[in-house]
Amino acid sequence: MATTERPESRSLGDRLYDALFHNYFWQSIFRSGYPNTPRNQMLVVATNVFLHLHPTRIHRTHVKITHTYCLGGLSFFLFLGLTITGVLLMFYYVPSVERAYEDILHLHTDVRFGFLMRNMHRWMAHGMVIMVLMHMMRVFYTGAYKPPREFNWVVGVVLLVLTLLLSFTGYLLPWDQLAFWAITVGTNMIGAAPVLGPPNKFVMIGGFEVGPNALIRFYTLHVIGLPLLAATFMAVHFWRIRRDGGLARPL
Amino acid sequence: MVATTPDAVASQAVRQKARRQRDDELLVWPDLVFIEFIAAMVFTLAITALSIAINAPLLDRANPAVTPNPSKAPWYFLNLQELLLHMDPALAGVVVPTVALVALGAIPYYDRDNEGQGEWLSTPNAWRLTWIGSIVGSVGSLLLIAWDAQLHVRSFVALTGSEWPAALNFLRNARAIQNDLPWPDAIKSIPLGNILRLDLLGLPAADITLNIPELIVAQILPVSLMIGLPIIFSIVLWKTGEAKTRRDHMIAQFSGFIATYIVLTIIGTAFRGQGMELMLPWQVKMPIS
Numbered sequence: 302m303a304t305t306e307r308p309e310s311r312s313l314g315d316r317l318y319d320a321l322f323h324n325y326f327w328q329s330i331f332r333s334g335y336p337n338t339p340r341n342q343m344l345v346v347a348t349n350v351f352l353h354l355h356p357t358r359i360h361r362t363h364v365k366i367t368h369t370y371c372l373g374g375l376s377f378f379l380f381l382g383l384t385i386t387g388v389l390l391m392f393y394y395v396p397s398v399e400r401a402y403e404d405i406l407h408l409h410t411d412v413r414f415g416f417l418m419r420n421m422h423r424w425m426a427h428g429m430v431i432m433v434l435m436h437m438m439r440v441f442y443t444g445a446y447k448p449p450r451e452f453n454w455v456v457g458v459v460l461l462v463l464t465l466l467l468s469f470t471g472y473l474l475p476w477d478q479l480a481f482w483a484i485t486v487g488t489n490m491i492g493a494a495p496v497l498g499p500p501n502k503f504v505m506i507g508g509f510e511v512g513p514n515a516l517i518r519f520y521t522l523h524v525i526g527l528p529l530l531a532a533t534f535m536a537v538h539f540w541r542i543r544r545d546g547g548l549a550r551p552l
Numbered sequence: 553m554v555a556t557t558p559d560a561v562a563s564q565a566v567r568q569k570a571r572r573q574r575d576d577e578l579l580v581w582p583d584l585v586f587i588e589f590i591a592a593m594v595f596t597l598a599i600t601a602l603s604i605a606i607n608a609p610l611l612d613r614a615n616p617a618v619t620p621n622p623s624k625a626p627w628y629f630l631n632l633q634e635l636l637l638h639m640d641p642a643l644a645g646v647v648v649p650t651v652a653l654v655a656l657g658a659i660p661y662y663d664r665d666n667e668g669q670g671e672w673l674s675t676p677n678a679w680r681l682t683w684i685g686s687i688v689g690s691v692g693s694l695l696l697i698a699w700d701a702q703l704h705v706r707s708f709v710a711l712t713g714s715e716w717p718a719a720l721n722f723l724r725n726a727r728a729i730q731n732d733l734p735w736p737d738a739i740k741s742i743p744l745g746n747i748l749r750l751d752l753l754g755l756p757a758a759d760i761t762l763n764i765p766e767l768i769v770a771q772i773l774p775v776s777l778m779i780g781l782p783i784i785f786s787i788v789l790w791k792t793g794e795a796k797t798r799r800d801h802m803i804a805q806f807s808g809f810i811a812t813y814i815v816l817t818i819i820g821t822a823f824r825g826q827g828m829e830l831m832l833p834w835q836v837k838m839p840i841s
Contacts, residue, residue, distance in 0.1 A: 342581040355584060358577040364584055368672075371591045378592050382599065402613045409610070420603035428599070430628050441659070441806055442682070444668040444675075444799070451660035458657040465628060472626050481614035482623040490625070490632060490645030498646065510616065549670035 354539055356547055363548045368443070372436035376464075377535065379429040386422040387524065394474070396520035398513045401476035426468050433464045445549035453541040456534055463531045470523035473516060484519070485511050620839035621826050630820030631813055637828055638700050638726060639774035648778070652809070659806070663798040675799055684794065685807025688785060693812045696777070697819060700725045701830040726773060730765040739764040782808065 321327065322335065333344035343357040362368060393412055394404045408415035437457060440446055446454035473484040488511065492502035507514025542548070578584070625633050635644035668675040673682060698704065702725050705716045716724065721732040742762040750756065782805055789795035789804055825836035 336581050339579060342579045346580050346585075352581070352585065355580040357580055358574075359580050359584055361576045361578055364578060364587060366587070371587070374588060375591060375595060378595060382596070398614075405610060416607065417600075417603055420606070420608045421599055423608035424602050424606070425599055427627075438810060442678075442803075443670060443672050445670065446660040446663075447666050447669045448660075448664060451664075454660045455657045458653060462653065468628070469626060475610055476614045478611040478614055478618070478620055479609060481616070482620055483625050486623050486633065487625040487629055490629075490636065490641065493641030493644075494646035495642050498642065512616075551670040551674065552666045 376432040470519040473519045631816035634816045634820035640770035663802045681803045685804040686811040689808030689811030730769040
């Protein structure tokens with residue numbers, strides 16, 4: 302009796318997997334195969350625009366949590382989260398003295414998840430200031446500013462200033478007593494500088510006192526000007542980390 | 553035969569070294585991407601939980617006619633607002649932060665060698681210098697704040713039951729140096745118009761008077777303290793042999809700076825109440841919103 306060889310019948314899972322991931326459309330998006338072999342794992346990092354912020358390989362010591370505590374990455378992550386919640390908040394907020402405060406109240410009471418969005422935006426903003434400061438301390442105490450990374454430390458200091466400015470400009474937007482007086486106190490400090498102080502303060506708040514002009518200026522800086530600037534400096538910051546060979550290592 | 557030629561030996565060594573380095577390397581996918589994913593998830597959940605638990609503050613509608621007491625800047629500027637209480641506003645609000653940021657940015661251009669790179673506090677004396685710097689910075693700034701708030705006067709009165717001696721009134725705080733020392737009246741208002749002859753340039757005559765005691769208290773004293781104390785600190789560390797390299801000095805100075813920054817922020821946030829007086833956190837009344 303002759304035996305005929307038949308291919309093993311493929312399970313439903315295998316066939317489903319093939320249909321989903323081995324088709325023409327899927328492979329037009331993701332060119333490398335599923336990252337379950339070292340080759341594909343490197344390809345997926347190298348060919349993906351988001352993942353290629355990373356190198357394909359990394360030194361063993363750098364994935365230890367205690368080496369970085371993920372502080373820089375979490376700062377970036379908070380920036381992304383702030384962008385998402387910020388865009389959602391922009392749907393409901395009009396930066397005019399007449400409407401700003403009412404819009405926040407409206408957000409609290411009438412918008413589904415509105416209060417949650419505002420809370421998340423606020424706590425992430427405070428969190429980002431703390432994360433950036435702690436990231437600076439981490440970089441200092443691990444000596445990671447040393448050659449060839451000197452200038453990236455300077456870029457980091459610029460990003461710290463931009464983070465503070467982003468937070469400060471956002472502080473005015475709810476247009477409540479806390480916002481108004483915090484910005485009044487803050488801009489008065491700038492105005493106290495000799496010679497350049499008063500004109501700088503005037504340009505910043507568009508007048509001698511915090512008012513409608515200050516609100517629209519802070520809003521514009523907060524939602525587009527400073528984020529673009531920060532994103533640019535972040536790009537430089539990350540690019541230079543890659544160029545300098547990733548995280549600093551002992552020599 | 554092939555392996556003994558110099559080139560072959562060299563390339564073999566290179567290949568061996570490369571392999572050894574490769575052994576210490578991990579693939580970013582999955583080892584790093586996984587950690588990043590977990591960190592992002594944990595943080596998203598933590599932020600969401602925090603946002604469900606605690607609401608962002610919202611006071612009454614902004615009213616330029618009603619000034620809350622105290623009016624405070626956002627917390628990360630309260631260190632500067634704290635400085636504002638002790639010196640000239642231009643100094644505290646603009647000069648100090650500018651100089652601090654420039655000095656911060658200049659660290660890598662001063663401390664240039666590769667010693668201590670890539671590991672937590674890996675130079676021999678690093679931990680010790682971090683502790684010394686943090687303690688000196690926090691204790692020093694606390695003492696200065698206590699002096700300017702006349703805590704030594706209050707303690708003296710509380711301990712001895714007698715008044716602070718009038719002859720030592722100028723030691724009460726910084727402002728007392730201006731008010732309680734017998735400065736000659738002549739140096740309290742020196743008309744600068746006689747020196748700055750703007751009228752000769754066809755400009756309106758300078759209508760500024762110079763108050764030397766005021767200048768000493770609001771400018772010269774704080775500047776000398778802020779520059780002098782760190783310099784003295786570094787000299788002491790150098791003479792006692794605690795700090796030998798530039799990295800050592802940077803660790804001590806940076807730790808001192810961070811400690812001072814944190815102390816000033818905490819004092820400004822929690823210990824300044826009505827009229828920006830120094831008080832305990834539970835004595836601070838909520839400003840009328």
